Amino acid sequence: MTLVTSTPSRRFSTDRWRATPGPFKVGVVILAAHALFAVIGALWAPYGFAEMGAGLPLSGISWGHPMGLDQIGRDVFSRFMHGAHIVLLLSFAGTMLGMVAGTTLGLLSGYVGGWFDAVTQRVVEAMISIPFLALALVMIIAAGPALAGTPVLIVFVVGLVYAPRITRIARAAAMEIATREYVAVAELRGEGTWSIVFREILPNAANVLLVEFSLRLSYAPILIGALGFLGFGIRPPTPEWGLMISENRNLLIASPVTVFGPGLGLASLVIGFNLFTDGLSRMLGQRPVAGA
Amino acid sequence: MSVFRLLASRILLSALTLLLVSILIFLILEALPGDVATRILGREATAKALEVLRSQLHLDQPAFGRYSQWLGDFLRGDLGVSIATGRPIADVLGPRIVNTLLLSLFAFAIYLVLALVPAVIQAVNRGKPIDNVISVITLLLLSLPDFLLATMLLFLFAVAVPILPALATISENSTWQEMLRAMVLPAVTLAIMMAVYAIRVLRDSLIEVLRSDYVRLAELKGLRPRAVLFRHALPNAIVPALNVTALNLGFLIGGVVIVERVFSYPGFGTLLIDALQLRDIPLIKATVMISAAVYVAANLVADVLAVLLQPRLRTSR
Numbered sequence: 001m002t003l004v005t006s007t008p009s010r011r012f013s014t015d016r017w018r019a020t021p022g023p024f025k026v027g028v029v030i031l032a033a034h035a036l037f038a039v040i041g042a043l044w045a046p047y048g049f050a051e052m053g054a055g056l057p058l059s060g061i062s063w064g065h066p067m068g069l070d071q072i073g074r075d076v077f078s079r080f081m082h083g084a085h086i087v088l089l090l091s092f093a094g095t096m097l098g099m100v101a102g103t104t105l106g107l108l109s110g111y112v113g114g115w116f117d118a119v120t121q122r123v124v125e126a127m128i129s130i131p132f133l134a135l136a137l138v139m140i141i142a143a144g145p146a147l148a149g150t151p152v153l154i155v156f157v158v159g160l161v162y163a164p165r166i167t168r169i170a171r172a173a174a175m176e177i178a179t180r181e182y183v184a185v186a187e188l189r190g191e192g193t194w195s196i197v198f199r200e201i202l203p204n205a206a207n208v209l210l211v212e213f214s215l216r217l218s219y220a221p222i223l224i225g226a227l228g229f230l231g232f233g234i235r236p237p238t239p240e241w242g243l244m245i246s247e248n249r250n251l252l253i254a255s256p257v258t259v260f261g262p263g264l265g266l267a268s269l270v271i272g273f274n275l276f277t278d279g280l281s282r283m284l285g286q287r288p289v290a291g292a
Numbered sequence: 293m294s295v296f297r298l299l300a301s302r303i304l305l306s307a308l309t310l311l312l313v314s315i316l317i318f319l320i321l322e323a324l325p326g327d328v329a330t331r332i333l334g335r336e337a338t339a340k341a342l343e344v345l346r347s348q349l350h351l352d353q354p355a356f357g358r359y360s361q362w363l364g365d366f367l368r369g370d371l372g373v374s375i376a377t378g379r380p381i382a383d384v385l386g387p388r389i390v391n392t393l394l395l396s397l398f399a400f401a402i403y404l405v406l407a408l409v410p411a412v413i414q415a416v417n418r419g420k421p422i423d424n425v426i427s428v429i430t431l432l433l434l435s436l437p438d439f440l441l442a443t444m445l446l447f448l449f450a451v452a453v454p455i456l457p458a459l460a461t462i463s464e465n466s467t468w469q470e471m472l473r474a475m476v477l478p479a480v481t482l483a484i485m486m487a488v489y490a491i492r493v494l495r496d497s498l499i500e501v502l503r504s505d506y507v508r509l510a511e512l513k514g515l516r517p518r519a520v521l522f523r524h525a526l527p528n529a530i531v532p533a534l535n536v537t538a539l540n541l542g543f544l545i546g547g548v549v550i551v552e553r554v555f556s557y558p559g560f561g562t563l564l565i566d567a568l569q570l571r572d573i574p575l576i577k578a579t580v581m582i583s584a585a586v587y588v589a590a591n592l593v594a595d596v597l598a599v600l601l602q603p604r605l606r607t608s609r
Binding site: 125141253256266 | 305308309310312313315316317320321330431432434435436437438439440443444446447451545546549550553554564565568569571576579580583584587588
């Protein structure tokens with residue numbers, strides 16, 4: 001009997017899972033695999049991520065070194081495993097920072113309007129006009145050598161590049177919601193601006209913002225990877241995947257496999273995020289905007 | 293509102309945006325708290341080196357004076373002198389911009405084919421397997437980081453099957469055949485990156501247009517399907533894709549930086565990275581300002597084109 005009583009709730013959740021769009025399922029599976037891999041990689045790897053002399057440099061793949069060895073004899077698979085949680089954490093933290101800043105500014109700007117909105121919009125427009133990669137690189141240079149290559153700086157840069165773009169989306173949502181009746185009612189009750197923005201508008205903009213978060217998250221590993229690839233990202237020997245691709249790229253002729261590992265990891269992570277975003281936006285009845 | 297007033301207000305707003313960009317760049321690079329020279333050269337720098345840099349950047353003067361001086365010179369066409377090479381920035385920039393322009397034109401030509409052909413195939417065969425296959429390929433390519441795509445193409449066509457040069461190093465005395473061969477890989481990479489964004493939008497808008505009344509009417513009049521598709525449907529479906537192209541220009545400029553870097557192409561993007569690595573502040577300011585100006589100008593053009601192509605937008609804005 002206990003079995004019978006417990007099934008409805010279980011069946012309910014599996015039913016909900018079955019009802020999700022196909023791409024969403026694939027995305028969730030890929031992301032779950034990445035998360036699991038990241039947790040394992042953070043705790044254990046066959047060799048140390050900075051351990052030189054794990055084997056003969058550039059000796060190709062073998063059972064002991066499924067992704068080969070790099071120029072100075074570090075095991076690429078161990079570095080790849082250790083890098084997984086770094087890529088995920090940096091992406092999450094950076095996107096989160098951008099979301100908090102962008103959402104706060106955008107909702108306020110859209111609801112309050114007036115000169116505050118006008119000024120915010122011009123600044124946002126100016127920040128978006130600077131190509132995001134150039135903006136990120138200039139900020140990294142401006143931070144100076146003491147901060148260069150630290151995770152804090154990367155998170156901050158990703159957040160600052162994302163914030164104006166998220167501000168725009170949040171503002172548009174707030175302007176639409178601000179005309180609804182429940183906002184007028186809250187105003188009549190005498191609620192303050194912050195209370196209206198966070199208690200009335202934010203919950204009703206949640207769907208838009210969730211899709212936006214997911215969309216920005218998809219691009220974060222590419223942005224962080226590009227910074228690492230250009231030599232402005234996380235400081236070596238930390239095995240961020242973009243940095244690994246750039247380190248091993250010069251040896252493409254001697255040992256191409258050392259580039260494919262991190263490349264495959266990065267591509268599959270972004271594919272997972274993209275499929276997840278696609279499915280999420282369909283389920284929430286939103287349409288994700290491609291690109292900027 | 294008349295078209296001219298709309299145009300005038302757009303141009304004014306764009307100018308205001310660029311003014312703000314110049315303030316932002318100046319603030320980020322030169323007005324953050326702390327000593328600019330130490331931040332640029334590092335703590336190990338000698339007192340002499342710091343002193344030279346301070347005088348080169350005129351750091352002894354107040355920030356506002358430096359900013360207005362720089363902006364005034366910039367507007368008069370004097371971009372200043374590069375610290376690293378000692379040459380006038382305009383001389384350094386000129387040939388690089390020409391190279392990047394050539395690369396972009398080549399990439400744009402490939403982009404048109406890569407965006408239009410799959411989108412038309414998808415829209416005509418919507419719901420059929422070929423539609424889904426192209427969608428999946430587009431999604432996969434959309435998820436590929438640009439530096440990875442460039443590296444993969446480089447490996448395939450320059451290492452595994454060596455039919456193209458791995459390094460796109462060109463100089464003034466290379467023949468145009470050499471230049472074209474050198475530009476194939478970077479141009480194809482850029483074209484793919486741009487096309488994957490446009491294909492989705494173009495497909496959706498084409499499907500929408502194909503369902504519309506005037507396309508039905510054209511079909512009922514007995515026009516050949518090909519004429520309906522290319523003369524009636526496609527021109528109207530292109531407008532949304534035009535906007536996406538302009539919006540994604542920011543991504544494209546970022547892409548140019550990375551693609552030029554991967555193939556060592558002597559263009560604007562490589563120059564920006566070099567300037568950043570050498571901490572050449574005047575050159576950084578000039579290159580970033582110009583890339584922002586390109587972005588703003590392209591968006592302005594796309595806006596105006598959209599209004600001219602679709603007269604009903606004139607009243608709705």
